[in-house]
Structure formats: C-alpha cells, structure tokens
Amino acid sequence: MTETDSSTAGGSPLLVRAGTEQEIAPGVYVLPDRRVNLVPNVGIVLGDDAVLVVDTGMGPANGEIVRAEARRLGGGRRTYLTLTHFHPEHGFGAQSFAGEAELVYNRVQAEELAESGREFIELFATFGPEVAELLEPVELVQPDTTYEGRTELDLGGRTVRLQEFGGAHTRGDQVVLLPDERVLFAGDLVENRFFPIVFGVASGPAWIETLSQLEELGAATVVPGHGEVAGPELIAQQRDYLIEVRDEVAAAVRRGEDADAVAASLGPELRSRYASWDNPEWIEFAIRDFHARGGAASA
Numbered sequence: 001m002t003e004t005d006s007s008t009a010g011g012s013p014l015l016v017r018a019g020t021e022q023e024i025a026p027g028v029y030v031l032p033d034r035r036v037n038l039v040p041n042v043g044i045v046l047g048d049d050a051v052l053v054v055d056t057g058m059g060p061a062n063g064e065i066v067r068a069e070a071r072r073l074g075g076g077r078r079t080y081l082t083l084t085h086f087h088p089e090h091g092f093g094a095q096s097f098a099g100e101a102e103l104v105y106n107r108v109q110a111e112e113l114a115e116s117g118r119e120f121i122e123l124f125a126t127f128g129p130e131v132a133e134l135l136e137p138v139e140l141v142q143p144d145t146t147y148e149g150r151t152e153l154d155l156g157g158r159t160v161r162l163q164e165f166g167g168a169h170t171r172g173d174q175v176v177l178l179p180d181e182r183v184l185f186a187g188d189l190v191e192n193r194f195f196p197i198v199f200g201v202a203s204g205p206a207w208i209e210t211l212s213q214l215e216e217l218g219a220a221t222v223v224p225g226h227g228e229v230a231g232p233e234l235i236a237q238q239r240d241y242l243i244e245v246r247d248e249v250a251a252a253v254r255r256g257e258d259a260d261a262v263a264a265s266l267g268p269e270l271r272s273r274y275a276s277w278d279n280p281e282w283i284e285f286a287i288r289d290f291h292a293r294g295g296a297a298s299a
C-alpha cells in the first residue's frame with residue numbers, strides 16, 4: 001500500500017485514485033475517471049474465487065495502483081485482466097499484471113496492440129511531458145489467452161462475458177457484460193458527455209451499428225470508457241449524436257459541400273447543441289469520417 005499511497009500523494013491528475021471505488025453492484029467496483037482526460041474508468045469485478053480487472057490506466061505507474069486496488073478489494077483472489085481496447089490510457093499498464101494475473105484479450109485486439117502499440121506511445125508522448133513520462137517505461141505485453149467473438153470467465157458464483165465489437169472505435173473493441181447484474185463495461189464505445197473519438201481506424205457508420213447491438217445486451221448500468229457511470233440512455237445518446245452527424249453530413253454532401261466547408265459550418269453548431277460535452281475537438285473528426293465515406297449509410 002505504501003507505493004500506492006506515495007504515488008497518489010504525488011498528485012498527478014493522470015493517476016487513477018486509490019480508495020475512490022464506487023460499488024455499482026455487490027462486488028462490482030469502478031475506480032472513476034473523475035472526468036480527467038487520459039484517465040479511464042477502471043473496473044474491478046469480484047467472484048468467490050477470482051477477480052477481473054477491466055483496464056489499467058496509462059503506464060505502469062497506474063498499473064501498479066490498479067493492481068494494488070484489485071488486491072485490496074479482491075483479498076488475494078486469483079486475478080484476470082482484460083482490456084476494453086488497446087489504447088494507451090486503457091491498457092498500457094498491463095505489464096504490472098504480467099506473470100501474476102491471466103491476461104485475456106480478443107485476438108484482433110492482441111494483433112492491433114502488436115501492430116500499433118508503439119505508434120500510439122509515440123503519438124501520446126506528444127501530448128505533454130507528463131504523459132510521455134508515464135509512457136516511457138511501458139512494455140507492451142501480449143495476453144496469456146485470446147478468444148474470438150465472445151468468451152466467458154467463471155469468477156466463482158459469477159460469470160462475466162467478454163465480447164468483441166470490433167471496428168467501431170478500434171479494430172479490437174471489447175465490452176464486458178455481467179448478465180445477471182446487467183452491468184456493461186463499454187470502454188470508449190460509449191462515453192458520458194465526452195465526444196466519441198472517431199479517429200484512425202474508427203468508423204462512424206460501424207459505430208452506429210455497434211451501439212444498436214450494445215443496446216440489445218439489455219444492460220441497466222453502463223460504465224463508459226470516460227465519464228460518469230449511468231444507465232442505458234448513454235448508449236442511445238451516443239448513437240443519436242453519431243446519427244445526427246451522419247445525416248447532417250449526408251445532406252451537406254448532397255449539396256456538394258466539401259469536408260472543410262461542412263466542418264466549418266456543422267462543427268460549431270454541434271458544439272452548441274452538445275454544450276455540456278467535453279473535448280469538442282473530436283467533432284471535426286466525426287464529420288470528416290462520415291464525409292470521407294460520402295455521407296455513407298445514410299440512405
């Protein structure tokens with residue numbers, strides 16, 4: 001605990017805060033992101049025999065905190081670690097669990113991590129010295145176990161489902177569903193009052209489709225990648241936003257407007273319609289994604 005205490009006492013806002021867990025169902029905890037950029041919501045799910053950790057925070061400094069929290073809450077149960085996707089702030093503390101926990105990722109996510117992990121460290125390091133410092137000691141670790149489609153983990157008296165929904169935010173997106181408690185850890189497929197990051201391999205049209213599939217899982221409690229834990233309305237909100245971008249971009253494409261023109265006119269409008277959402281810089285990325293697809297899938 002000493003190392004945990006001293007690292008949180010260090011006060012970097014980019015560190016997951018020990019001792020702040022919210023119990024969202026019996027034995028199901030979230031270490032909340034406090035709406036700090038580059039801090040994710042971290043999940044810790046207890047069964048009678050094992051504990052599942054969902055995401056690690058960015059870099060081993062966070063990984064150590066989350067590992068210690070899992071040990072504190074899990075009381076020495078054997079540990080699984082899984083990641084909602086390969087992005088640095090979600091999974092690049094995994095090395096702190098290697099050799100001690102069983103790391104379970106979907107196969108595509110593992111491939112994406114191997115192919116693009118290094119590139120994302122370099123990209124994120126440009127966000128500032130504090131981020132670079134957290135990422136500097138990162139070693140990318142591969143999972144012990146991979147699956148395709150979906151798999152279940154028996155934690156002892158509690159079964160959790162890991163399910164792939166790749167191709168929306170990243171190629172290897174994964175959600176964690178607790179079917180009995182109807183809790184869904186959605187990763188960055190769903191955010192609460194943050195604009196979704198339609199960047200890189202992300203696809204706006206695929207994302208809309210994925211959100212409809214997530215809704216069908218019937219969750220009552222949704223843990224977003226970032227932002228406060230809430231209900232299934234978060235999924236609908238995210239989809240409604242993307243549909244709005246899609247339809248407005250499609251209309252602009254029919255009027256013959258190029259991407260720059262649409263970004264200049266629609267961007268500020270969406271900003272004011274979603275005034276309570278953070279990180280508006282991602283609006284333009286969504287606009288450009290749909291525009292590049294010719295206003296795709298809007299028919």
Ligand SMILES: [Zn+2]
Nearest residue numbers: 085087169188
């Ligand atoms: Zn992400």
